[in-house]
Amino acid sequence: MSAGAPARAAAARAVAAVLGPGHSLDEHLGAAVAGLSGPDRALATQLAYGTLRLYPRLERWSGLLLARPLPAREAEVRALLALGLYQLEASRVPDHAAVAATVEAARSLGRARHAGLLNACLRRWLRERDTLKARVARDPEVIHAHPRWLLDALARDWPRDWEAVVAANNQQAPMWLRVNAARSSRADWLARLQAEGGAAEPWDPAPEALRLAAPLPVESLPGFAAGDVSVQDGAAQLAAGLLAPAAGMRALDACAAPGGKACHLLERHPGLDLTALDVAPDRLERVRENLARLGLAARVVAGDATDPAGWWDGRPFDRILLDAPCSGTGVIRRHPDIKLLRRPGDVAQLAARQAAMLEALWPLLAPGGRLLYATCAVLKPENSAQAAAFLARHPEARALDLGEPGWGRRSGPGRQLLSGEAGVDGFYYACLLRPA
Structure with missing residues (x-):
């Protein structure tokens, strides 16, 4: 077997899981690289992330090399072709090694009958790439390596900043830490x-x-x-300061998994009475693991934030953190599979769920309490428009003016950080207050 073929095969398996069934990369990468040596594991991870980061561009290039599109059942072959193009165009792998190892990976994946096709496509690319690139050089998907619908949405919401957001999305994110x-x-x-x-x-x-x-x-x-x-991004660490609880208060983290924000709150406020809620029981194991490593204690509860009757004890909360399910468009640089997994209609569906969560949780907030609405998204229907619509429905509520804290920009009732600003992820925060 060619040197590096196992790493390419593992990367292709992980990418194919995203292209085919539509699973997240995180769900499958660990299993795909299990059993590889340390260097091969690192290479497979880098290739999988890099290929997905540029996939909208690689997909357009792949189409130029194929007489007819590969069927959906051949997701691993599609992944290998994109993987090969990624290596030839965006990595330091020598051309001959990239082609040989990618073709050999097809055989190790049981796709030997496609080895010749992959070899022919990649060698044609080496001979004709300048001509082939010129044919699609003006396509937005090629220029920006994002799906067209997402480019349109970003340009609509951030006409002056969308290109900087896109450029940040195409870079590897830095590693941020939170000191206890x-x-x-x-x-x-x-x-x-x-x-x-x-x-x-x-x-x-x-x-x-x-x-x-x-x-x-x-x-x-x-x-x-x-x-x-x-490990926690700097933008996510803003939540603890904005929620601003005091020792002895009763607080709810309504979508707590994997537990980073809940742990940060407890590190800052050891006397906080915190309930960590999440709808997915399996994801709550991550919350428990993080609490145990940090020596912290919280009430960990499985339940749906839109249905408090199933888990709430009837006692109001002084502070509620709603880090709502969202499109994840602020963390694409960390999760490049979002470019493929999200669809145009998803944003409206997510916005409806966010609104339902706000409506269900608001009655649980004590007089004088604060609800912090947050998303790791940069699209306005999930953020400023969501918070503004809530305030319009609830004249008794008001938004805390966050002033000019040295991050982000005013956006409706809250503040928006765009992806890459100050090196942090894209995040939105709005503080909603219930009068005493």
């Missing part, structure tokens, strides 16, 4: 990291946040196993 404020100061932990040869920069709007100069394995982070530090 209950155990150490950010400056002290950074000194420990620097003593071991690491480097990171703080971000003032999030007092516990550090952006690593280069990604590191979590096991190499000083004190990670002991709970001194966690």
Whole structure:
């Protein structure tokens, strides 16, 4: 077997799971790379992420090389062709090695009858790529490596900024950390990291946040196993400060999995009475694991935020965090499969679910309480329009003016961070207040 063929086969399996059944990359990548050596595992991961990051462009190029489209059942072959083009155009892999290992991967996947097709397509690309590229050079999907519907939506909502958002989406995201404020100061932990040869920069709007100069394995982070530090994007860390609970308050994290924001709240406020709710019982295991590693305690409950009767004890909450299910358009650089998994109609469906959650949770908020509405999205129907519509339906509610905190920009009743600004993910926050 050609050197690197197992890594290509594993990457193709993971990409095919996204192209075929429409599963997320996270669901299948771990199983796909299991059993590979460390270097092959790293290569497979890089190839899978890179291929999906540029897939709308690679798909258009693939179409130029095929006499007829490959059937849906041949998702692994489609993935291998895209994988080969990615290596030839966006990696440092030598051309001959990329072609040979990709063709061999087809055989190891049981697609030997397509090995000749892949070989012919990739070698044709090497001979004719300038001419072939010119044929689709003006296609928006080729220029920006995003589906057309998403480009249109971004341009509509952010006419001055959409190209910067798209460019950020096509880059690998930096690794952000959250220092456990209950155990150490950010400056002290950074000194420990620097003593071991690491480097990171703080971000003032999030007092516990550090952006690593280069990604590191979590096991190499000083004190990670002991709970001194966690991995969490800087934008996500803003939630704890905006919710602003006090010790002894009763708080609800309504969509808690995997638990990063819940743990951050407990690190800052050890006396907080926190309920971590999520509709998916299996995802709540991640919440329990994170709480255990950090030595924190919360009430972990499986339940649907739109149906409080199934889990609520009738006692109001002083603080509610609703990090609502959304399109994920603010975290595409971390989850490039979102480009393929999302469809034009999804945004309206998600917005309807977000509105249902807001309506169900609002009566659970105590007088004088605060509900923080958040999404990791950048499209206005899920964000500023959602918050504004809620306030229109509830004249008793008001939005907290967040002022000019040094991040994002005003957007309706809240503030919007666009993907890549200050190196953080795209996020929206609006603080909704119930009068005392």
